[in-house]
Amino acid sequence: MDKGVFVSAFSNGDVFVGETLGTAALILLGGGVCAAVTLKKSKAFNAGWLAITFGWGFAVLIAAYMTGSKSGAHLNPAVTIALAVKSGEWSQVPLYIGSQMLGAMIGATLVWLTYLGQFQANEEPTLGIFSTGPEIRNPIQNVLTEVIGTFVLCMAILTLGKAEIKGMGTLIVALTVVGIGLSLGGPTGYAINPARDLGPRIMHALLPIPGKGSSDWSYAWVPVVGPLIGGALAGGVYNALF
Amino acid sequence: MDKGVFVSAFSNGDVFVGETLGTAALILLGGGVCAAVTLKKSKAFNAGWLAITFGWGFAVLIAAYMTGSKSGAHLNPAVTIALAVKSGEWSQVPLYIGSQMLGAMIGATLVWLTYLGQFQANEEPTLGIFSTGPEIRNPIQNVLTEVIGTFVLCMAILTLGKAEIKGMGTLIVALTVVGIGLSLGGPTGYAINPARDLGPRIMHALLPIPGKGSSDWSYAWVPVVGPLIGGALAGGVYNALF
């Protein structure tokens, strides 16, 4: 999983399959842990923040090992942007991001199917299962928090190319995501991935969930813009320092 | 532990020993954590969902490292089916599944022996220590949840063959099981393994536990059929996409 190898490393068909399947798995498992902890008729109800952060980290682990051989498993437009800034190669960027968005929407639908009975019995707002929201709403501060979190994620991924870890890099990235969640997730819920937030938000708006509440579109740009800035910044800083 | 190597990779005797011993260890440790968290006179009483999911994940870790050299450590009929669909080689499938069932029944008995004093003092239904049950009973939905969870598990195992991880694959599979538990375990308790559910359910019916309650046979087919469909589906999708 040398994510540094980006220029024409994978065929367009493989990128499409890998990023769509991988991001679907990522959101199924990441959204899944939010559903598990949030919905009342769930064995994991109220399992706590540590369960959520490990759940998202292992979601990355599973999704990225599953599809690394296909597409390098970016699974995140911010990672794709970071690698494009680093390498100067942009030709596959639209394909990567489009596939990630499609995968995220499929993944959110699979969360709904997995917890169908729970969603049917639902009576409370469920946006938190699909997308992030701030504890204190202040767009500039919220963007800043997402920039910092995504910068750490992308710097970690870019610099891992220099460690002698071979196939274990995906495990390290997964634990990195646990760490970012624990440390930087408090204010905004760490989207750190535009597809992870926007794709499920679209599905939240579309899916027939009783009492699902608002999809909070006024906040939707924050977890898109923040991570993209953070990813681009990481690519630039990497090139300057490494 | 290249689980992709299935065709005649192991002798019948080794398969029998490996799968019986391994599934016994899996259920001893997996059922053990359920006993530990559920039974009142236990130091782990009420330790929570994170303890249960890590407990099951490390059960896979221990059992699969212990027996990987003997039989490839499927320890799960759904995994065996997934590998058979992938490879087209079915001759050892009955031996694998039979050994797994035997091992699961031995493992459930060992849980009972480990917590013998606790079971003797028991006054509440204990099926949850042995087998899974749904939070909202709806067979079609419950099957669907088990199909999705098992599909993720089997796709993760099949695709791991393409990563450069050598002997560390078992660790990744173990953490994958933690992740599936956290994310997809909420509705049905993630059997994702027919032997894991049916073997201990048989022992629950047989063992002399005071106040043990119903073995809920009307639900017993769900965690058998769902995982088998999920495993077969993963084998087919793997062949189509990878």
Add this chain to the structure above:
Amino acid sequence: MDKGVFVSAFSNGDVFVGETLGTAALILLGGGVCAAVTLKKSKAFNAGWLAITFGWGFAVLIAAYMTGSKSGAHLNPAVTIALAVKSGEWSQVPLYIGSQMLGAMIGATLVWLTYLGQFQANEEPTLGIFSTGPEIRNPIQNVLTEVIGTFVLCMAILTLGKAEIKGMGTLIVALTVVGIGLSLGGPTGYAINPARDLGPRIMHALLPIPGKGSSDWSYAWVPVVGPLIGGALAGGVYNALF
């Protein structure tokens, strides 16, 4: 860390240093997490069973990586017995076990020094920080529980020699110990190591701790005999099956 290499693999001096230092580190960290969670004036007070089991697992991780190059890092008479039964080589067994006992007593003293202020302010029984005790006192059942837990531990260690994991074996053993704690620790607190229980019990009797309560000598033989049987059994079963 090929623990299978036992016959004269290490000089007597290295065994003494490695096992004494390693078992001291094991008990400092393992007893330490019990102190951290039990004592009232501690930042980890009431941190729960998951904290205790991870704490003991990482205690094994730290102690065994630290001293693996010196002595193979048995750190446990039951592991030494298992390896002796497997290999038929008993000449260094007394040296291993003696060093482990010395190390365990040093480690328990270091726990006391680390938490000195807390122990001085103590008013409650503190044996649980040093040694194990049963939730339901029944010597035969308690021995059986310890036999099963130690058998799993020693089988896991013996069979790891067949996996391609090189230096990562210690990590797997550490996570195995977390798993055994979660799954099999409920009834007796998983001594699974005679030195881990007896050494600190001696120090509990000797150290000047106000209100420390009984050292419960009537139970002391259980976590010695059970683990020794479990280790010997694992060595024999390994030779029969692998």
Add this chain to the structure above:
Amino acid sequence: MDKGVFVSAFSNGDVFVGETLGTAALILLGGGVCAAVTLKKSKAFNAGWLAITFGWGFAVLIAAYMTGSKSGAHLNPAVTIALAVKSGEWSQVPLYIGSQMLGAMIGATLVWLTYLGQFQANEEPTLGIFSTGPEIRNPIQNVLTEVIGTFVLCMAILTLGKAEIKGMGTLIVALTVVGIGLSLGGPTGYAINPARDLGPRIMHALLPIPGKGSSDWSYAWVPVVGPLIGGALAGGVYNALF
């Protein structure tokens, strides 16, 4: 990441960049998890001690993988001292420690920016997010606790050079830090790193946080002196025994 290679292994420029960037990342993530669990308007509020200890461990993981290729990722004056005592090479020690202090101050500032809204709404003492403090104030005992914790950390790092783990050493060190936190962090909050404590304490004094409370300068020497003694002691003991 062979931390044993210290003598002129890295250029002065790389040491400056690596240690500044790495320690900034360490404190951003380590201070971040303290902010996440402590501040009321945070999704991780009250997530518990296990979250804090895993958060700090993964902070080490992320920071050390990010900068290991630049400077060996000491990120801690006590580690630098331990390596200097071991190797007898002191020429780069001031550069390492100066860069670590600068990085720690930058990291603490980034915590403040990440949680800016939370800090602006704050009404309670916040020193615990920046620096450590004792549960029972007794300077000699508190120094002793920090000496023991740091000694274990530095011995673990020094002896890891003898294990066949290649690029996975950083993962082991990260889990070692989780373990030290769980086991030895109860009395003083495990600074085990002078820069980690002093750098953020300076920023706590400087940053404009409403109701931030005292920076507790009377205690500030303890988490500096204790870890330095522990690191030096580990270097000496390593040379004597290994």
